[in-house]
Amino acid sequence: MYTSFKLSYLLIPFLLVTQACGIYKLNGASIPDGMKTFNVQFFENSAPIVVPYLSQQFTEALKTQIRNQTRLSQVNSEGDAIFEGRITGYAISSTAVGGANDMAQANRLSITVAVKYVDNIKPENSFEQSFTRYQDFQGTVQSQEQNLITAINKQLTEDIFNRAFANW
Template sequence: MNKVIKYILIVVTATTFSGCGPYNFTGTGKIDAKTFQVNYFQNTAELIEPGIERTFTLELQDIIQNQTNLNLVNSGGDLMYEGEITEYRITPMTATADQRAAQNRLTVKVMVRFTNKNKEEDDFEKPFSFFYDYNGNTQLVGSQLTTALDVIFERITQDVFNESLAKW
């Protein structure tokens, strides 16, 4: 009886640890890279909001550092992110009876070029965008602007992360 229990315990342990291979909760699995770099994202949009290019660059660095074990480097990274903010646009979404905007939408679009030195088939160049709707009676300044950009950049950086590393 003792032999049977030992045998079952060995089989269960072996299948448990060999079943799925490397995996983590971010969905990145095994990354064949040790370093990454995020080059400064220039703001080439027609409507310029000062400082958003720096904010986006730092937020992209932060999400990769927080969700992987990769080391951030200034040059020569195994993974490289670069691009530009190509659109910063405010558009009215709904109108009131007297033809005023009841709701506005801020849309930001970022063109991202991703290069993986170790796996060229993962390279891509594509736009990522997201929006934030706000009351038409408010000005998009101060904490309202900060909140809008936080929401937008959180979504865009997560989408870039998923496209480049998580493969979702």
């Protein structure tokens, strides 16, 4: 009992200091004091290959990532944090060729997104950057495309989130 009493004396000041710092952290995110809202604008698909549902899925995945990892409220107009951009690349390439007919043995789906992030609370945190992620697969893309896009969107949104809120 004495050690738990002693531990609470150490823990309480630590909690008070961390609460007074002006930045809160949740899952590694550093949200500036005063930032309350975010807005994710629709990411148009301007890639040479256009998948009809990719823009909507990516935009929603980014909104979900921010909602799930922060306490920020989503708004439909100007926010304290604004994400905008476009999908600039969607490519399928061979990563391994072999066999009797020199056929593709493994393929890669890559997606590139150009992002502009505006931090209206701390403008020095704003950035414009392209992010690319890929997934390797075997067989035809048609049978796996939906799952591949979901996995790539998760990676891309984590990268964008970390760049905006975790200073990576």
